[in-house]
Amino acid sequence: MKLNPCLRLITISVSALLLSACATVQFGHDFDIKAFETKVERNVSTQANVKTWLGAPGSEGLAVTATGEQHVKWSYFYGKGKLPKLKNATLKILEVEFSQQGIVQSYNWSE
Numbered sequence: 001m002k003l004n005p006c007l008r009l010i011t012i013s014v015s016a017l018l019l020s021a022c023a024t025v026q027f028g029h030d031f032d033i034k035a036f037e038t039k040v041e042r043n044v045s046t047q048a049n050v051k052t053w054l055g056a057p058g059s060e061g062l063a064v065t066a067t068g069e070q071h072v073k074w075s076y077f078y079g080k081g082k083l084p085k086l087k088n089a090t091l092k093i094l095e096v097e098f099s100q101q102g103i104v105q106s107y108n109w110s111e
Contacts, residue, residue, distance in 0.1 A: 028058055028078040033094060033109050040096075040104055047102040050074065054094075063097050071097040071105055 031054050039045070039053055051057075057074035064070050074096045081089030094109040 024080070024082045026078075026080040028076070028092075029055065030078045030080075031076055031092065031094065033092065033111065036094070036107075040107065042104055042106065045104040047072075047074075047098055050096055050104065057096075071099060072102070073097050 036053060040050070054076055058077050059075045061073045061075070062070055063073045076094040076096075077092065079089070079091045081091075090111075092109070092111045094107065096107040097105045099105050
């Protein structure tokens, strides 16, 4: 099974941190998904808008639709928890897909 680059980075980071001493760990930068949802408009908002709202993405990639259309994909992620059991851990992931012209086509998030 091939993980997407964002999830692979998260998995590697969490695994490495689990091997370290007990501590609170954090990776990525926090973002407000509700604020993003109030601003973003599909087929209107641009890459520049998203970068202004959220900063530079944690990773960039390419998504290919079932019809073969290619979209640029930006991923944002944030995680925080206390080792070793990651009690009350927080993990947020936001993926934004853009047309080749840099216009938001879709986005999805999990928390």
